Amino acid sequence: MGKKQLSYKAMKTLLFIKKLLTHRYVAIVLRFYIGGIFIYASMNKINYTAEFAETIASYQIVPHWSVNIMAVILPWVELICGILLVAGIRTRSATVIIGCLMIIFTIAIFINLIKGTPISCGCFSTIGEKISWWTFSRDIVWMMMIVHIFFYDKALHLGKRFSLLIKEV
Amino acid sequence: MAKISGSFLIWFLIFSLILTFSCSKDRNRLAGRYVAEDNKGKQLQTVLLELKSNGEGSWATEEDNISFRWEIKGEEILVHTKSGGVIIGNIVGETIKINLPGVSMHYFKKAL
């Protein structure tokens, strides 16, 4: 009998924690955070495109002919997705894109960590710290946040403002 | 709710704008002309470092003149080259210590 009660309580607390964790307000916060990060990150990259190209090249993953193109386009993708996330428009799609980028970054860091190339992460500035397992795990954490956002973000969307209009109409 | 999100975005943008402008304060502090000397206070090559307040700068010797962009990060000055390189320099009071990799350390004192 006691076991059952215990497990029941445990389940209840687990559920509560789950509810807390998956609450949509959490997702909102995460959304703003991730969006803000990406917007901030894209600033430096847009401003110093050549340096970002060098960064991409130093990862030694993309072919040499695509480096410059990537260096030009990628920061803007980051910026736009970040804005979309913060504003709440098309968050799901933006989240997906950011997730993909994140995956790419994580894998790139992982490969270079294995290789041991002495390069900087390049996330926020060109001469940032060298890559390490800390950057890697940071990326993983961000990835989890993004997943959370994808599944649980349901509030504060600019896109939702139309629902008021719908109600009026 | 949607209104809150919209206004938040606006605030964010304003905030970032403020940030950019706050940097210019530092820039103004450091803007000016600098002359290189060696660690003993003696002048080495004639290198004239000019830091403009709008973020541009120029490294001039007798032969050549290289333009770059610079910014301040705390105690460090970052020189961004056109070809995609970054040179880090230390700010010690009025002196700027720049180490060109493979070349030598340059001490720049503010010229009059």
Add this chain to the structure above:
Amino acid sequence: MQVEEFTLSIEKEKDGSKKLNRRQFLLKTLFDATYELSSLNDTQQIIENALLILMGTLGLTEGFILLINTKTQNGQIAGRGLKDNEIKTIYEKAPQLIQQYFPDTSETTSPLFIKIHSISRNSAMDGPYFPQEISLLIQWSVNKEYSGLMGLGSKILKENYGDEDIEFLSHLISTLVISIKNARSMEIVRKLYLNLHQKTIEQEDALKQVKSTQNEVDRQVFHLKALYDITSELSGLNDTNKILETFLLLAMGTLSIKNGYILLVDKEDKRAQLVYRGIEGKRLQRLQEDDSEEIINRFFKAAESRGLTPMNTQLITDKNPYDKILFHMDAKVGVFFAIDEVHLGLIAFNDKLTSIDYSQQEQKLLVTLTNNFMVLLKNARSFEVIQQLNLDLEKRNIQLKKTVDELTSSKRRIEILEKIRAHAKSSIQKEIGRAQRVSAVDFIFIFTLAVILSLIFNFSNPNGINLQPSIWSHEPSPSIDLYRAKIKHDSGKALFVDARPPNFFKQRHIQGAINLPLTLFDFVYMMKLNSLDPEKEIIVYGRNFSRFYDEEVAFKLISRGHTNVNVLLAGLSTWEKNNYPIKQ
């Protein structure tokens, strides 16, 4: 017959000259009688005279003649010397007598047939009819019409009837019959003549009647024509004023009137309409000076007191002082009419051209005309009212049409708005749906936007970079193979340049190589290699998957004027593999 009589008389000639004288006397009498009787026209007179002559000639005291017309069963009697009642009796007994003496009902005209009876007093047959004194009865007949009985008494001289007497009688009777015939004929002629005369008179009367009837008819025709003319003339008009004028004109023309006027008052609108012809200005002024309202009031009061009902007329003449008050000006005759509760009018006519008074007929005509006129006027008014109503209706129609148009346009607008709303709603719902969904459209959109913005930014920026690697834009620099490079390295004549970023250089580099990173080329070159001999042999190395540093640096060196620049395509890794000198 006469021959027989003559034979008889010849037989009697035996009597002396007395008889001849008597004869002569008788003949003379006969001749006179004939002359006298033939000049008479009345049968009664004839038989009376005949009787007189007879009785005088024969010397009788009593006698009668009874004329019988067996056809008509009546007769005439003349008697002398008899009592009146006896005469009456005989006369009354005529039918029985006829029955007795004239049973023959044949119609043939036969010569005079005379039969002489002598009546005995005792005869049952003859007795009851005739008075006692009658002794001789003579019966004659020519035909049904001319039959008769003659009864004679005895002679004064108490003689018997001689042959001469009988002869005389017969002659006289024949003369009598002839003169009766004549008289009858004369009477018939006279009757015919009277008839004719009467008929002529009747005819004349009838003719006169016809004439008068004709006159009457003519008059009626004239009236009707006038009526018809006026009606047809007026019915074509719709304007009240025109109707008044035309009617006045026609009426005056019909009856040859010199001057007249029509006055029409309207209680509702409080106005009076006057139409006149042939009236002088002065008189007219007086009428017009009168206040319309006053006229209106007077008229309506008069109408009430006279009991004038709508659609009725009243004849007014100046003979009647009460009527005359109604006239505003001199007028001989007029018609006071009312169209309805609010409209009254007066038609007044003065002298005729012929200056004769208005006859009854003419007055009647005026009334009739006025009745018609009233109807037409009412029609015209109704028409005017209808026109006005029509105009109002038209206006209202236009308004309604406008309203309807507005309504339809509003309805259309509403429809459009509804459509828009539905559209917007659906699109918004779609948007909302899309906001929650992940769609390829979004990706494309974001990516396209990113590309566009980035390209714009890049090419409008002085700090922008080339999209294609610069290697593609120039010829590859000359390369050198590993072994020759090694030889060069051993000889120490060539300058080895490590084009990789400093971190890589710090990690490992070819012994003796200097670091000239692509990113810091300008700086390092300026500071370090400014004074380098352009002829100096340079070997550049350092490339990875993502960047051909050596090529880029080699190119830069060449463009700075160095002529002897080679790229070690083998790279550091191969150098290392061959265990060539490396510095860590």
